[in-house]
Amino acid sequence: MEFGGIRALDAFDLQLRQGEIVALIGPNGAGKTTFFNCLTGLYRPTRGELLLTPPGGETRGLVGLKPNEITEQGLARTFQNIRLFPRMTVLENVMIGLHCRTRAGVLGAIFRGPATRKEEKETIAASLRLLSKTGLADLADEPARNLPYGAQRRLEIARALATDPLVLLLDEPAAGMNPQETLELDELICRLRDEGLSILLIEHDMKLVMSLSDHIFVMDYGRKIAEGSPVEVRRNPEVIKAYLGEEESDAPA
Amino acid sequence: MAAPNVRLTWGDTGRALLTSLWFVFLTFPFLAVKINPAEQTVLWRWPNLIHVAVTTFLLSLAACLYRQYREARLDRKTEDDLPVGHNPLHLLWTRPGVRLPLLAGASAIALVFPLLFSTYQTNIMITALLYVMLGLGLNIVVGVAGLLDLGYVAFYAVGAYSYALLNLHFGIGFWTALPLGALLAALFGILLGFPVLRLRGDYLAIVTLGFGEIIRLILENWNDFSHGPSGIANIPRPGFFGLDLSLEGSITYLYYLMLGLVLFTVFVVNRLQNSRIGRAWFALREDEIACQAMGIDKTRTKLTAFALGATWAGMAGVIFAAKTTFINPASFTFLESAIILCIVVLGGMGSIIGVILAALLLILLPEYLRPLADYRMLAFGTVLVAMMVFRPRGLISPVRRTYTVRGRTISDEPA
Amino acid sequence: MPLLELRDVSAAYGNIQVLHEISLQVAEGEIITLIGANGAGKSTILMCISGVVPPRRGGIFFKGKAIHNLPPEQIVRLGLCQVPEGRHIFPGLTVRENLDLGAFLRRDPVGIRDDLDYVYALFPILYERRHQPGGNLSGGEQQMLAISRALMAKPALLLLDEPSMGLAPLVTRQIFAIIRRINREHNTTILLVEQKASMALKTAHRGYVLENGRIVLADQAGMLLANEDIQRAYLGV
Amino acid sequence: MEYFVELFFSGLTRGAIYALIALGYTMVYGIIGLINFAHGEIYMIGAFTALIAATVLSLFNLPLPALLFLSLAAAVIWASAYGYTIERVAYRPLRGAPRLSPLISAIGMSIFLQNYVLLAQTPDFIPFPALIPEFAALEPYAGVVGSSDLVILLSTALIMLLLSLFIKFTRTGKAMRATAQDRTMAALVGINVNRIIAATFVVGSALAAVGGLLIASHVGQINCFIGFIAGIKAFTAAVLGGIGSIPGAVLGSLILGLTESFATGYVSSDYEDVFAFSLLVLILIFRPAGLLGKTSTEKV
């Protein structure tokens, strides 16, 4: 992937197995978000392949599909700069997530037959379930833009979950959260993994990354500079040099 | 509540004086001088400037008072923690005891309207209803899906000409033409939509504007097809089970027909808005990229909105042709699109009741302002500006439907 | 006399009141941090000070002058500068132009040149990207740009809203070092809003704790760090 | 070949005329993202003021250059004053309102101004004196290009150059671009946003006034409705070139003018606007942000 001469992503490869949490870390501007954008079809990679094998299904290539088709295939994401539907209510935001799993069309909307009504009811119920899972149930009728930052991040996750994904891509979900909230997020992500979801995580909060990930990829200048378990990565001198910096305790004195 | 404390200081008066001087300067070349360039003569009209000075002075004092009044009100409301910035019309509308009687009253009046008023009044009411329909149609495109369409009138023209031409060449009647016109307009909507819907915001606006002009120019220039600028005359009015209706009868009939269609439109638009597809439209208006990431097919969803909007314009076109019995391309200019757009925005993008109010206002107002003759359009322009300045969000702001009862906790549901 | 003082400031968005009678002081040369949960109203306080969200009631005084009725640009003129939440880079302007705009009110070309070199030295990546539109930078790069832009204004009081958000650990530490450094070298007073409360408290002299739009605690930074309630609620211990 | 050259020059003139209006249009659009339908009316006001000034001044038997200069000054002063006032009255109160509200306000303003001039002066076409002098040196080429064509072409080029430099290098120019992109942040770096927007309207209106005088002098007649078509064409040209881009506005205008001219010359003027708009659609399909607009993918 290149932008006018700048190579943002350079022969990067990564594997993610079902039920795994894989973290992607790297300095600012390394190309992590760009990688997400390629995965979700917003950018089209210049070269390379993206393959998805659903459990019990056959492998499918994702390159060239439109973003919405990729979502249908089972990839869902959140955004680094929150992109909710600010004037819609929290509940509606989640219901939008269910759009690609429901069918009612124009005629259904006009005549509102029993099938449509049932579908609509189920949509609401499912959305509410997702909201209570992410702790937003009380805010269901608030316009999304009125939510505090942390809640907006959780809403983005809820919305992504609503698309019923196989893989969840989280772009810095803990940014702007305080440690306490980050802990809650940690729990939420764990719970999702336990439900069988595969998660690809971009994050700069090392505590979160180290505690959650099964496997970590480190990239810099669009290239992979290291990979391995959290412990391995934390010790890797190249990673320390490019990203972590000299070890210095973050914990309160 | 005590009357808010407003008073004029010397400073305010001075400012008003300056404003009035500014306007005197501004209007000087136009109002004080009247040229006759042919004879190279100039007529001086000094008294005009005095009128301008006095009027603007008083107006700016009034504006000052209004500002103070509003600020005073705002202030108090925060103290009492009352809702701020809400619009009285809207509050009235959402108050539980008001809505039903209001609706009932309105429908009663609508039902007996032709019996109470003259044919002429009924006739212009038909026009107003026609614009309600157009406004609601465009509302789907602009208000709900957020696609700025400045060429809506093209679909209106498609509808009108389908009826006129189908009737002329094949003798097809109104009732057959109505769905056909709608269908053709929808087809045109899709035709236009395919290439241009990936354009964003104002780029879309100019292309739709261009499309509207193209349709009009083709109608104007392609004589063999459309009879050119001299138009098509003697288009039959809608029949009523083969009965021959008098003028009055057919206007009354058309009125009820239009009323029915408007109700139908309201029904459909309302259902669409509160459906899966309506939500997708709203979301698309908010954030396209997020929409795609949520699995919404951008192109298809936009096309649906576009085509549905066009459908209504097509229907309205058929009725328009049947009502005027004569059409020519001059009825389908950009100004028409602009007026329909004004209806949508003034109504408060996305609000059905707002659109209805705005259509009635904007169509009936010029009609009743007619005695003002040349000042009519001046007043119309002023009203548009003033409405937007005082009600920037439109007459009635749309409310998002809520699905749960406020305050209820749902956490006890199975996770 | 404190450099900045808020007296009973209340603010609201539409009909939702988010700040209730906030009072705080910042003395010259201090680093003050403001901590609180998401939605407590920290950003709103900064916006009130900058004049973007005018307070509904109360007074804000900067260098002894009432500023709560001034428009943002006049407040900036007095030497107060904010790095807002969400960075607010001018996306279509190049990195260099973004930096120039930071120095919009300054008239000393030589000083501006020096400061430009200074921020390029702080963040070499910005120098590399100086001809690229700001909007195309990665999130972290944008954060660096936003901070640099504020530094270009040479403010007497710098308001930082979550400067470490989205930054790599290495850079985060760098940023805090820079905060201390400009405070020391340029005697810039700093009001810091930060979610990484422990780092913020270690950097700051004093801190305020905000809950639901009210200040619930104000103390020396060290004391707050040691406070158990604070540790539980904000430090994730 | 000769025919081609003739058509080329007439297309160029037409394009330059569009450009004179499109430049101001694109500036105003660029800064507040408003399709300013009243811009065409400012152009009309400029032309009318020039006419009124010229008529009044001609009572004093001034020489032509003085007449030209003074009328131009009057046109620029009053058109700017109107531009400023419109912004103040009809757009500033709408900052922060939904995007389409100022659009409606602009349409209302446009209707108001048309009818204001109609009532204050006349609805009819009135002759506009030839304020641009005829150059004797051009006499042999009269069949191809006239004096006013040349003056218009040169003025357009000059204005474009000055304006580009102004936007790119001056403090005000930078402030304009910053304001265009993020108003809150512009205020936070110390830009007086209201003043910058007002300045943009003043500059844009002044340009429209220059255009008004030159074009009216070329065409030889004006009435109070000339602004409408001019506005639409300028809007089209500005979008074609990439809205907000100064050279884009000129390029778009020239392409529009040339298309119309060649369409007329080689096909039929019946459909010249159809060609123009079709070209617009075509170009936007391949370059969705216009010819010189930035097409970079949005960073998410």
Place this chain on the structure above:
Amino acid sequence: ENIKIGVAGAHSGDLASYGLPTVKAAELVAGDINARGGINGRQLELLIEDDACKPEIATNTATKLISMGVKVVIGHICSGATKAALPIYKEAGVIVISPSATNTELTLSGDYPNFYRTIFSDNVQARTIVDFTINDLAAKKIAILHDKGDYGKGLAEFAKTYVEEDESVELALYEGVTPGAVDYSAVVQKIKRSGADAVIYGGYHPEASKIVTQMRRKKMTIPFVSDDGVKDDTFIKIAGEYAEGVYATGPIDVTANPIGKAAREAHRREYGSEPGAFFDNAYTAALALTNALIKAGGTESEAVARVLRTEDVATPFGALHFDDQGDTTGATLAIYRVVNGRYVPIR
């Protein structure tokens, strides 16, 4: 009870200058009759309604007039608006006399038996223009332009047919120009290239003056022949020296006719200005109508129609009545040429 006469047309906006003279003519004639005691003691009452020349508004105007009890109407001004309003009038048995709607179908189609007009129809005018161009100007290759409008194009279509019918001449160019465009040099170049030795233009004076100016500036001297819409003094004022030699058709010169002269003087007296477009036609319409009302003794439509069709009335254009289709009998059309800044009749 008063006799109500509707006066409909464009009375505001850009087309007001075409509609208002009709109002004034009607006022003058009605004022005269009322001063003389009205018709059978009943006063004439004018109901003036604006249709802005828009078909959709014209239908409202028509219904409004009918609602107010009008049985005879002077108007409408534009052909399109007239066509839209006529079926409504027809159904209500209202008689309509237009001073300015020239569209041929209005009379020739036979759809509107209640319609009369005091202006020549497009085909008649086109015939005159084409004949003049071929016979008097000896043109061999003719370019026909129009403004794509209702009036201009309608006329040009007929002119085109007539030119094509004539074996001895060639149609060099047939094209519509875009009204309101800033520059017509491309079209002018095209005329030049076509080798035409005369131009016929259907439309109004603003475009005509631009085209003529650019033709003359580009050193093209071929004759320019146009229609009633160009036979307007404004055209000469705007085109200035370039207007010299332009031909235009128009109603015959009434300044010599005593009735016409008196009408114009009355207008000057009453309104302090020169009468505008279609004033003479409107005055004629008002005279014919009131004459019919007087002779029929009321507004009974059959009787009024009979009088209109059979009895001559003295008008500025001479004594005339209407034929079965509703057009006037007798010549009302003349050709003018601009000489020394004035339109001078040449035939």
